[in-house]
Amino acid sequence: MPDLIKMYIRQTAVGFVLSAVFVTLLLYFNVVNLWHLVTHTDVGFLAVFLLWLFNGIVFAGVQFGISIMLMKYDDEDDDDDDHRGMPIGLTPIRVEATASRGNVRNFQRK
Numbered sequence: 001m002p003d004l005i006k007m008y009i010r011q012t013a014v015g016f017v018l019s020a021v022f023v024t025l026l027l028y029f030n031v032v033n034l035w036h037l038v039t040h041t042d043v044g045f046l047a048v049f050l051l052w053l054f055n056g057i058v059f060a061g062v063q064f065g066i067s068i069m070l071m072k073y074d075d076e077d078d079d080d081d082d083h084r085g086m087p088i089g090l091t092p093i094r095v096e097a098t099a100s101r102g103n104v105r106n107f108q109r110k
Contacts (some may be wrong), residue, residue: 011067015060016052022059023052 027035027048038044 007067008064011064012060015058015063016056018059018063019052019056022055023048026051 027038030036038048041047
């Protein structure tokens with residue numbers, strides 16, 4: 001299995017574990033009376049499962065995105081020097097700007 005696929009599976013698992021911790025903390029601290037809502041209805045387990053699932057999808061995506069962005073890029077060749085830096089001296093150049101009639105709005109009523 002390629003290394004990138006292994007990393008994707010690993011980061012997805014980490015995202016779902018973080019989601020489980022997040023949902024557990026939401027229930028433990030009774031945020032917006034969520035514990036009461038979940039325990040006093042017959043489909044509370046479904047609500048907790050869906051909360052975990054959808055947060056897991058979000059957390060897994062963010063976790064994988066961060067891990068991809070933190071990967072280092074090995075650039076073996078040293079031909080990146082294209083000499084396109086800032087010029088040594090900046091000299092202002094006079095440019096004549098004339099407005100044509102087509103660019104000027106006419107606000108006079110006819």
